[in-house]
Amino acid sequence: MTQVTAEAATEAAPLRGGELGRFLWTQLTSMRTALVLLFALALAAIPGSLLPQRPVSPIRVKDWITDNPLVGPAFDAVGLFDVYASPWFAAIYLLLFISLIGCIIPRIGVYVRALNAPPPLTPKRLQRMPDYRTASTAEPAQSVLQAAEQQLRSCGFRVRRLEDSVSAERGYTRELGNLVFHVSLVVMLIGLAWASLLGYKGNTIVVEGQAFSNTLTQYDDLTTGAAFAPEQLDRFTIWVDQFDVKFETGPVQRGAARLFLAKVRVAEAGETRPGVIEVNNPLIFGSSTVHLVGHGYAPVVTVRDGAGDVAFSGPVPFLPQDGNFTSLGVIKAPDARPSRLAFEGSFLPATVTDELGTRSVFPDAVNPELFLTAWTGPPREETGAPENVYSLDKAGLVQLTEGEKKVAFRLKPGESFDLPGGGSISFDSWKRWTKLQVGHTPGLWLVLVSVLVAVTGLCLSLFIRPRRIWLRVVGDRVEVAGLERAEGRGGMDDELNELIEAATAGKGTT
Amino acid sequence: MSAYSSLAMVTSMVIYLLAVVAFAAEWAVARRLEPTSVDASILVGAGGPDELADRLAPATQRRLLRLDMFGRVGLALMLVGGAVHLVAVVLRGIAADRMPWGNMYEFVTTALAVVVAAYLVLAARFDMRWLGLPTALLAAISQGLAVTVLYVAVAPLVPALHSVWFVVHIMAALVAGAAFNVGGIASILYLLKERAQRRGSVGGYLGRIPDIRKIDTIAYRFHAFAFPLWTFAVAAGAIWAEFAWGRFWGWDPKETWSLVTWVIYAGYLHARATAGWKGRRAAGIAVLGLVCFWFNFVGINLLVSGLHSYAGV
């Protein structure tokens, strides 16, 4: 009953804006809220690890939604397929960091004041302290106190000499470490924000023997931060001269990658120099890095048109679909006349045909074959619109047939196929391509430094043992007491014993 | 070489199983002692039961001696098992001609060797033989799973793993993981004993382990030791990822769960400093942290595909 009336009373007198604000602020910056927000963050991070995520695998997201028509669209609506960019995820970590800032600023003030204050007065009843013992002494009180002060100071304590006692404290660095740790977290977040605002990351596929220049148009895809400007792209050109790959051929982990090494030449600021790119060994230009993130095969083909002219010749990157590099791709010859030609199909580096069908059984090109179907259509106006080079827009095209049968053929290197109705395609050879990722992450050093500082602060905060020790002389008796101010390794016993020994040994000078 | 390594792995698992039996026997004998006749704090102390024993009934005395014997046998078995285990890990490294941390099998077996070594030091130096039963159980079960489910033959590393940062990252994760496991065991014992106390029936094994405040402190120390190392392991992993894949953080499932684990343990440390969350709730959070750790390790490697799918299974 009383409680109800009390609640009614608070409700009756509505909080003024300022009070409400202060109330909310106190709540937000309380340790309990920090705890709840930490758990909320952990919980919120989980769905993104279990559901496919759009930035990583958009196709799997699409498939997932198709396979789960009931919940898929709802999940999509609340951002479960891009958890780490969703507003609710951001809300949790921003609240956490606001709470953190609100928590550390006052604590910095408290800490600075504590640093400037002497150790507290000796409590009246030392026997109430968790560690307490007494000893008798024949030494004069001042000499005991003097000796105790010396001993404590030599152990690194900050000492306050009082009339009949000594009060000492040490381990201030613990709180410093704690503050440094929490501040570093905020700095790290700033570094991350900087990196994501001004950074960019792009991928490009470069066939052996070809080059990449760092301009917008040369990227297959490019993601940029909100404050990115194209002028930021560092100017350089990379020729991929050779790409070496080795795969495990032994029985254990057969087919696992053993070596990737791209031999390149780099032109930057008018100078050309040789270089290599390996996994774990990127090229670095200022704050841009060039990583080797993928590779595949590019069959080299020559397409002749119905008039007998070469309509297309060169390597065509095919995209790997599995660990054995079954690769899909499209060959386009829009300039073929009288009608344009296109081919769609797959490249298998290690072709085997058996009762399981035709497939690739190894990632290296030990028995490469090209499997194609052919398409044709009337010439088309060049529109200049960008076109996906890895897929075939079949509008306006018809598949080539021979009688009822669709034309489908397989080629080994050096073979060619004459198309019904004129024209041919020859599979001349194959090359490898590498996928290079160019990344620019400007705030990275700040993130790194703040993490290192954070770990240092954390160690201080966890391993420093803050404690207080008091010694009082009452007649011919010496009382000592200790208080551990944080959970530590213990060790107070020894410290108190040493103190008693030193203080009563008669070494103090009055 | 690798065959000898595997043989030694299996042998160590068998020895750990025997240790489980010995510790379980110790536990079973302890159960038959009337709770009042054994003051845990005295028994667990360094001196052993000698002086106390004089004052006890002969039957109880004999039981106490048996009890102690089983405990010693268990400890000795752990020592032998640990030695064989260590040999197995070293041989594996020699066979592979690199640090034996290239796949899940190697990681588990090495991490367990660290756990067992930690236990032996604790038992010898800090009178913590009582951690024997859960530790032996953990070692036997995980070692058993490692040699059966996770086993893969020796093979070189994929290029992405050729990095100093990988070595640093794995080493830190290994030691942190071992410490989280020991700390987690202590937290579980804390919860069990605390519950038994509330029900007023602390007997047997639980009666022989230290008082819950002490267990709590031990749990805290292990977590406090492991947490900065884990922080460092995650950071080193991010640096490695920057070199290997050109992005230091990509919300790969493995990375996500490392962070989740980290956040839970940060929650544990906060909980201990928050009134109302001390003790039972904090211990509960520690267990949750351990669950996340294991899920990250087993669940993510085996169930979810990502860049970190290095299990090799």
Ligand code: HEM
């Ligand atoms: C980004 C979120 C946070 C993380 C990851 C984090 C992490 C940690 C960790 C790992 C510790 C234990 C190490 C130590 O004792 O210094 C700790 C301690 C502490 N944190 Fe946080 N913290 C966060 C936010 C906060 C917030 C919002 C507050 C304020 C309410 C806060 C207040 C404290 C306090 C007072 C301690 C000291 C506890 C003690 O003395 O044992 N933290 N924090």
